[in-house]
Amino acid sequence: MSDTVVFLEALLGKKAFVHSYYYSVNLVIALNFAEMLSKNGKKVCIFNYGKIKWEFFPYQLELKLDCSPGSEVIVFEAESEKEVPENFALVTSYRNLKVNGEKVNVEKVDANLFKATVEGETYLFKIVEGRIVDYEMGDLQRNLLELIKELGSPCSLTDVVNIASRRFNASRDKVREELQFLVNVGKIKVKNKVIELL
Incomplete structure (x- = not known):
């Protein structure tokens, strides 16, 4: 499986707000995105880290959290706009929040097949063992x-x-x-x- 995930790369540098009603999808997107940032040499801070239900995530994270100034901020499962700082890399929520960033709606298309739209471009992906995998059409x-x-x-x-x-x-x-x-x-x-x- 390739380390490059086109869908996640499309979120880089966008201040992306991922709106999805699926907890496990939000979890995997947030943690995979955090790992990708970390592998690119960025410091990563996850707000609402305590909301993570680890039983839904099947492997050990390959990143060290660092909430110092200059870190890339990921807000997991934001409940309101008040939880979202001005500068963030990614926000996930089941609520339709009004945040200043690129809104990415994630919808379920089929069993374990999801569709996300980023800047008018549609991405299809699956979740396999806690990882986002781009879906290739047959x-x-x-x-x-x-x-x-x-x-x-x-x-x-x-x-x-x-x-x-x-x-x-x-x-x-x-x-x-x-x-x-x-x-x-x-x-x-x-x-x-x-x-x-x-």
Whole structure:
């Protein structure tokens, strides 16, 4: 597994506010982000460290906390705006706080598959043994996106299903299932049997 996680790297230098209703997702994002900062030579301080439920985190952290001036501040599970200092690197919360930073909404797409949007860019990731892992789309999903581009977006849902099932040797039901997945992750929009790339 690669040490580079595109989703976490997208949060660097942004004063990111991660809004997610999933405690375990917020926990893993905060701790993985803290480790990444530490590996990059930064001092890291985690506010609300006492809120961490270690039974949800399966491995030993590879960082030393240092809450001295100049440290990168991570606020874990902030309850209100009052808990967020002016200068922070990352804030996580299940509450929809109004903080001065880049808001990153994290949504569950499928079992252990999450979608986050950072500056208009969508990132898909999974959590594997306490680590954020970027999700790579499958061949059929990538091929469907290419086919939609080839046919010209917007295009007919029926055409995409028929052409894809023959060209990619997949059942029509499988093609529809993958198209629904692409809708769920925000790659395409389907309305009145017309597909459009987003």
